[in-house]
Amino acid sequence: MIAPEDEAGFTAAIDAAVADRAPLAIEGLGSKTGFLREMQTAETLSTRNHAGISLYAPQELIISARTGTTLAALEAKLAEGGQHLIAEPPHYAFLDGADQTIGGVVAANLSGPRRVAWGAMRDHLMGMRAVTGRGEVVRSGGRVLKNVTGLDLCKLFAGSYGTLGVMTEVTLKVLPKPQATGTVVLYGLTPEVASRALAVALGSPFSVSGAAFLPQEAAMAVGYERAITIARIEDFADSVTYRVGQLGALWAKFGTVETLETAQSVALWRAVRDAEPLPIQPGDAVWRVSVQPSRGAAVLDAGHAAGLFGYLDWGGGLAFLTGPATLAAHEVVVGAARRAKGDWWLLRAPPELRRSIDAVPREAPALAAIRQRVVASFDPAGILNPGRLFAA
Amino acid sequence: MITLPKPKPDVLARRDAVHEGLRAIMQDRGVITDPARLKPYETDGLSAYRQMPLAVVLPETTEQVAAVLRFCHQNGVRVVPRGAGTSLAGGALPLEDAVVIGMMRMNRIVEVNYRDRYAVVQAGVTNLGITKAVEADGFFYAPDPSSQLACMIGGNIGMNSGGAHCLKYGVTANNVLGIKLVTIEGEILELGGTHLDTAGYDWLGIVIGSEGQLGIATEITVRILRAPEGTRAMLAAFDGNEVAGACVDAIISSGIIPVALEFMDRPAIHACEAFAHAGYPLDAEAMLIIEVEGSVAEQDWLLGQIKEICARFNPISLKVSQSAEESAAIWKGRKGAFGAVGRISPDYLCMDGTIPTSTLPLVLRRIGEMSAQYGLQVANIFHAGDGNLHPLIMFDANDPTSMHKAEAFGADVLRLCVEVGGCLTGEHGVGVEKRDLMSVQFTEIELEAQRRVKSAFDPEWLLNTAKVFPLQAGTASAGPDALPHAA
Amino acid sequence: MQTNFTLDQLADPNIAVADKILRSCVHCGFCTATCPTFVTVGDEDDSPRGRIYLIKDMLETGAPASTPVAFHLDRCLSCLACMTTCPSGVDYMHLIDYARVRVEETYERPAHDRALRAVLAAVLPYPARMRAALRAASLGRSVRGMIGTRGMLGQRLRAMLDLAPGAVAGRSSTERPGVFKAAGTRRARVALLAGCAQQVIDPGIHDATIRLLTRMGVEVVVAKGAGCCGALTHHLGKHDAALAFARANVAAWTREIGAGGLDAVVTDTSGCGTVLKDYGFLLRDTPESADAARIADLAVDISELLMRLAYQPSLTPPPGLVIAYHAACSLQHGQRVTEAPKALLRRAGFTMVEPRDPHLCCGSAGTYNILQPEMAGRLRARKLDTIAPLKPDAIVGGNVGCLTQLSGTAIPTIHTVVMLDWMAGGPRPDRLPSDAAIAATRPAAALAQDPEATWS
Numbered sequence A: 001m002i003a004p005e006d007e008a009g010f011t012a013a014i015d016a017a018v019a020d021r022a023p024l025a026i027e028g029l030g031s032k033t034g035f036l037r038e039m040q041t042a043e044t045l046s047t048r049n050h051a052g053i054s055l056y057a058p059q060e061l062i063i064s065a066r067t068g069t070t071l072a073a074l075e076a077k078l079a080e081g082g083q084h085l086i087a088e089p090p091h092y093a094f095l096d097g098a099d100q101t102i103g104g105v106v107a108a109n110l111s112g113p114r115r116v117a118w119g120a121m122r123d124h125l126m127g128m129r130a131v132t133g134r135g136e137v138v139r140s141g142g143r144v145l146k147n148v149t150g151l152d153l154c155k156l157f158a159g160s161y162g163t164l165g166v167m168t169e170v171t172l173k174v175l176p177k178p179q180a181t182g183t184v185v186l187y188g189l190t191p192e193v194a195s196r197a198l199a200v201a202l203g204s205p206f207s208v209s210g211a212a213f214l215p216q217e218a219a220m221a222v223g224y225e226r227a228i229t230i231a232r233i234e235d236f237a238d239s240v241t242y243r244v245g246q247l248g249a250l251w252a253k254f255g256t257v258e259t260l261e262t263a264q265s266v267a268l269w270r271a272v273r274d275a276e277p278l279p280i281q282p283g284d285a286v287w288r289v290s291v292q293p294s295r296g297a298a299v300l301d302a303g304h305a306a307g308l309f310g311y312l313d314w315g316g317g318l319a320f321l322t323g324p325a326t327l328a329a330h331e332v333v334v335g336a337a338r339r340a341k342g343d344w345w346l347l348r349a350p351p352e353l354r355r356s357i358d359a360v361p362r363e364a365p366a367l368a369a370i371r372q373r374v375v376a377s378f379d380p381a382g383i384l385n386p387g388r389l390f391a392a
Numbered sequence B: 001m002i003t004l005p006k007p008k009p010d011v012l013a014r015r016d017a018v019h020e021g022l023r024a025i026m027q028d029r030g031v032i033t034d035p036a037r038l039k040p041y042e043t044d045g046l047s048a049y050r051q052m053p054l055a056v057v058l059p060e061t062t063e064q065v066a067a068v069l070r071f072c073h074q075n076g077v078r079v080v081p082r083g084a085g086t087s088l089a090g091g092a093l094p095l096e097d098a099v100v101i102g103m104m105r106m107n108r109i110v111e112v113n114y115r116d117r118y119a120v121v122q123a124g125v126t127n128l129g130i131t132k133a134v135e136a137d138g139f140f141y142a143p144d145p146s147s148q149l150a151c152m153i154g155g156n157i158g159m160n161s162g163g164a165h166c167l168k169y170g171v172t173a174n175n176v177l178g179i180k181l182v183t184i185e186g187e188i189l190e191l192g193g194t195h196l197d198t199a200g201y202d203w204l205g206i207v208i209g210s211e212g213q214l215g216i217a218t219e220i221t222v223r224i225l226r227a228p229e230g231t232r233a234m235l236a237a238f239d240g241n242e243v244a245g246a247c248v249d250a251i252i253s254s255g256i257i258p259v260a261l262e263f264m265d266r267p268a269i270h271a272c273e274a275f276a277h278a279g280y281p282l283d284a285e286a287m288l289i290i291e292v293e294g295s296v297a298e299q300d301w302l303l304g305q306i307k308e309i310c311a312r313f314n315p316i317s318l319k320v321s322q323s324a325e326e327s328a329a330i331w332k333g334r335k336g337a338f339g340a341v342g343r344i345s346p347d348y349l350c351m352d353g354t355i356p357t358s359t360l361p362l363v364l365r366r367i368g369e370m371s372a373q374y375g376l377q378v379a380n381i382f383h384a385g386d387g388n389l390h391p392l393i394m395f396d397a398n399d400p401t402s403m404h405k406a407e408a409f410g411a412d413v414l415r416l417c418v419e420v421g422g423c424l425t426g427e428h429g430v431g432v433e434k435r436d437l438m439s440v441q442f443t444e445i446e447l448e449a450q451r452r453v454k455s456a457f458d459p460e461w462l463l464n465t466a467k468v469f470p471l472q473a474g475t476a477s478a479g480p481d482a483l484p485h486a487a
Numbered sequence C: 001m002q003t004n005f006t007l008d009q010l011a012d013p014n015i016a017v018a019d020k021i022l023r024s025c026v027h028c029g030f031c032t033a034t035c036p037t038f039v040t041v042g043d044e045d046d047s048p049r050g051r052i053y054l055i056k057d058m059l060e061t062g063a064p065a066s067t068p069v070a071f072h073l074d075r076c077l078s079c080l081a082c083m084t085t086c087p088s089g090v091d092y093m094h095l096i097d098y099a100r101v102r103v104e105e106t107y108e109r110p111a112h113d114r115a116l117r118a119v120l121a122a123v124l125p126y127p128a129r130m131r132a133a134l135r136a137a138s139l140g141r142s143v144r145g146m147i148g149t150r151g152m153l154g155q156r157l158r159a160m161l162d163l164a165p166g167a168v169a170g171r172s173s174t175e176r177p178g179v180f181k182a183a184g185t186r187r188a189r190v191a192l193l194a195g196c197a198q199q200v201i202d203p204g205i206h207d208a209t210i211r212l213l214t215r216m217g218v219e220v221v222v223a224k225g226a227g228c229c230g231a232l233t234h235h236l237g238k239h240d241a242a243l244a245f246a247r248a249n250v251a252a253w254t255r256e257i258g259a260g261g262l263d264a265v266v267t268d269t270s271g272c273g274t275v276l277k278d279y280g281f282l283l284r285d286t287p288e289s290a291d292a293a294r295i296a297d298l299a300v301d302i303s304e305l306l307m308r309l310a311y312q313p314s315l316t317p318p319p320g321l322v323i324a325y326h327a328a329c330s331l332q333h334g335q336r337v338t339e340a341p342k343a344l345l346r347r348a349g350f351t352m353v354e355p356r357d358p359h360l361c362c363g364s365a366g367t368y369n370i371l372q373p374e375m376a377g378r379l380r381a382r383k384l385d386t387i388a389p390l391k392p393d394a395i396v397g398g399n400v401g402c403l404t405q406l407s408g409t410a411i412p413t414i415h416t417v418v419m420l421d422w423m424a425g426g427p428r429p430d431r432l433p434s435d436a437a438i439a440a441t442r443p444a445a446a447l448a449q450d451p452e453a454t455w456s
């Protein structure tokens, strides 16, 4: 493993890899190594030694960090300023290892429950530096909250899983941590009714910042006996009290409503964020499916019928599913996602399965051609995480 | 003045054939070739720059857009996409050998889905038109450029437009779920959809803000949001830019994120007050408009907190609106700011840099010095929450010296923005106006990386040529082949 | 916006005025969004900003108006929505007025177009000729089916016939000059513009105005020598004819000022009111410019006058009656009178609703519906489409042109003053449905907090 301490180190490593035609696996702490497709690489290039906060301006809602900075370190720094990462990136329970780097979180564009109201990691990536597959340093965006100068390469890099370049520094928009958190809970609904209730919550004027449904098995994993449908409100304490009350009234037509205080709420939503409700067995696969919210229930049902378990976040728009890592199970997920006109990711699976199938849906041919040209423009030698997202 | 690339002689020579071809595709509807009718299309919101196009086509369907683009691609004809033509950066400025594709006939709302909170609209629907279509049911489309009455969602996609309420709700890129994009080859791509996260690369992210360089958006799926229970504004006036800036910092540090936080300097206050009679304090050096939302009790509480914070900075006056009408009055002056300046000066250049908020006092001081040096007045309006600065430089377009001075002044301001850690443009886009300043912000390597992405979508550089990227040194007049190239 | 006039050109006072207007336009494009023709056809050439640009080019080159320029300027309704929208205060009205004169002077229209315009200019301003023409039209209606829809002339003739009232009404009380005495103590003395077309198409409007005003203690004068306000010919670009009408009116009312004094010159046809208020500009280069300016200052819409006189109803409307207020462009954009009519109708106790996009023209626009039947028809359909969902019992507005344009559906159209007069003791408008028919009401649905109500 090569783990440079400065940007020049990354440039040198990439130059060498290009010269040797020796593909590199790009990683932070390697927590997501088991994600997506398997790769054949000669060497691993890690950002783990390239860490540190380079700028924190709380009044400007901006933080910049070298990409090897751990999420924990970043969050600790923000906590000093009473702030947090808006997209509340998950620490998935099924990750390899205890922590992840901020670079990896951005490169995978992973967001937690708050994404439904406040946007994804990609939405808060204001600027970055990266070393491309040409060994060139490029910057995009900046350290200001608004920027439309030229093509927005930040967006392209967020979610690119290290296939375009190695990000060396990211600048993120941050916001004040809410004073209080409240949750409204409904028990025992079916997925379909739950998804209606979630839509009512998200369509209400009360600024709901989390909306999830945990079927019984999932609910049990986090200490509830029946299925729970939950909506979160984060704000100043008085506002939370008021809005939780209003939302409870709106939800009364769906059943008996309970509310959770800040401490309980924070714990529950952390579990939802981190996919803790997934009853994962060793060797199981994990899929993530993003669909139009009202269609999430059907995805969950289809999975259930095939022996897969999971839950819904983002008001029904995000389904996590887990179950046996078989081709048949995979096809059930893909079929359900396709019928719901959504996208899917094979997040985790044993190498055998990952080797034989796609990890994300294929693009239409015209788009695939453009994608190949875009990727080649950053990485003409094809040495950065080759095949991680797409086989070709 | 701006340099445009030399027209392709072969295209000009085939003018009639191109016209014929377009008419055949469009079945004789919506093709403009008569010079008199082309005239109003020679410019956009930046009327200092003008160029007559080869033709204008006004398609009514995505298929027509695809057919026209395929035809242009096959014939090597350049294309300039156009929405409402309100760009302040000359983004929709034609080229002599280009076909302007005007999207304003595609103005239908295709679908509204309240349960899943999205709307599918054609590119020619105005920004405000989306909100108008859903507001009776309590919803709205969040990004709100001051031009929202007229500018179209396709143009907003082009420029990744923002507005006064972006501090809370984000800009266009944060509010779009899907785009139907027609490539220069006439392929119809479905990017994103009605779901939140899309697998693979973030094509929406790169297309939004690409200023018509990558394709033409014909149908857009936007997120619509339930409106808050209510909003209310307050006004705080200070006797110096520094204290006003410090007050902004203090508000944000308190953990309160207002939905809007607008700053106006003395000349802006005076111009707006003369036009709107909104009761702005004329003795103030700087003024903040602060807006919060929620139930009445929540508004009261938030405004109370903000008022206490402002009080720490020796305000000249503090006015918390007591009603929707009073809030509207407070906003009236701000929303009419550009028009107000239009009334006191025949022409203005609206700059759009962003700066770290902490540098505001420094930047305003330097802009003041430049104003004296160039002998041109300037009024500053600032989205204080997100660092987006709009200096309005007043000049007289009928006086060539005044115009050149204004251009130079504007360029100096933008250089200053980059120097203090900001960027050239926060929401208006690069267009032709700031094209040649791109190298102030980016290295050649960085520009080349962006150009390659452009080439991946549009290998022959037919889409909105000569915008965004600086023409390569010395090649501006050397013809199209010398233009930025594929990798 | 930059302009390119030579000093020679600028020596022409008309060009100097136009230059000033053009310079004030910053080309921001806001006005495009509220222009009825732009939202209908989606072409910059059919937008205010586009027209301003076409005019700029026409004036700068000094060339005769070309066919396209005439085409797109003719399509302008002069509804002036663009002026309401414009943040820079561009005086589009005087620009397009002057441009129309230029088109009329320099552009050779096709023969049928010329003929039609000449007929309109010769008939509409004169009540007697108008009545005769309408008699012929009632006859013509029976042969309507025989007129082809192909070709401009066919379409336009059909448009004229469609607009003519079914039966030609009797003479209005105002067709001859005279004085209508105030009931009780006289509070004010006003001149009423009797005008031209309206008193033939719907004489009941003036009757209601006079009843209402005299009842409120106002003496109403229909001045001798006053006639058409000049708007019809003005908008056809027939400048001299328009000036002649305006001068005659100024002279007549100036005489009245001398005779018994005038507190106001009142119009109940907002299209005319807009021109009256502009007499000062229109006659700025004539010997009577000072008189004209004084008349312009005295000019008020009936709704403004009623506000000033503190109108009060004496009755209450039948339960369930819902009226849709249609804002005439000449009133809302031309005169910027937006609140007075609505406030009065509310004060009279009416339940009032307004359609979506109230700023958009219904397509009437003086003679526009005759000259541009296709566009006028589309705008009419659009307006009616936005009114229909409100399910009103009547459409109420302050301009006879709109009322005629929007008639022909199951919903009657009635002038504001007729409704106000009714509630102050005048006759019940006979076009209104019976009280029984009105009784079916819809409660206005309040916005539910539960969003599920909006799912379909």
Ligand SMILES: Cc1cc2nc3c(=O)[nH]c(=O)nc-3n(C[C@H](O)[C@H](O)[C@H](O)COP(=O)(O)OP(=O)(O)OC[C@H]3O[C@@H](n4cnc5c(N)ncnc54)[C@H](O)[C@@H]3O)c2cc1C
Residues within 6 Å of the ligand: B044, B045, B080, B081, B082, B083, B084, B085, B086, B087, B088, B090, B091, B092, B103, B123, B144, B145, B146, B147, B150, B151, B152, B153, B154, B155, B156, B157, B158, B159, B160, B161, B162, B163, B164, B211, B212, B213, B215, B216, B217, B218, B338, B427, B428, B429, B464, C027, C028, C029
């Ligand atoms: C007075 C005034 C105030 C303004 N205030 C703001 C503000 O507050 N915030 C802000 O962000 N902007 C503002 N603007 C700038 C302008 O309104 C925005 O840039 C707007 O998004 C342009 O939209 P448009 O429809 O007019 O597009 P145009 O000006 O016609 O085009 C803009 C760009 O997008 C491209 N384009 C247009 N349609 C498409 C399409 N369908 N597919 C692909 N590319 C396309 C064009 O080629 C061009 O590059 C203001 C402008 C004015 C005149």
Ligand SMILES: Cc1cc2nc3c(=O)[nH]c(=O)nc-3n(C[C@H](O)[C@H](O)[C@H](O)COP(=O)(O)OP(=O)(O)OC[C@H]3O[C@@H](n4cnc5c(N)ncnc54)[C@H](O)[C@@H]3O)c2cc1C
Residues within 6 Å of the ligand: B028, B029, B030, B031, B037, B058, B060, B105, B106, C040, C041, C042, C043, C067, C068, C069, C071, C072
């Ligand atoms: C949303 C939308 C809805 C529409 N709905 C309808 C509809 O319901 N019914 C309908 O008939 N049309 C409809 N149209 C079509 C549209 O209104 C007409 O095509 C438009 O009015 C003419 O514009 P054009 O660019 O197509 O002009 P062209 O196709 O160039 O010309 C149209 C007509 O106008 C004449 N013309 C154009 N320019 C000039 C000029 N400079 N000088 C003299 N004559 C000229 C032409 O000779 C021709 O007869 C619709 C268009 C849109 C965008």
Ligand code: SF4
Residues within 6 Å of the ligand: C034, C035, C036, C037, C038, C047, C048, C051, C075, C076, C077, C078, C079, C080, C081, C082, C083, C092
């Ligand atoms: S007057 Fe009416 S029709 Fe004419 S340009 Fe203005 S808004 Fe359009």
Ligand code: SF4
Residues within 6 Å of the ligand: C024, C025, C026, C027, C028, C029, C030, C031, C032, C048, C049, C052, C082, C085, C086, C087, C088, C089, C090
């Ligand atoms: S709104 Fe006014 S300034 Fe803007 S383009 Fe229209 S007329 Fe010109």
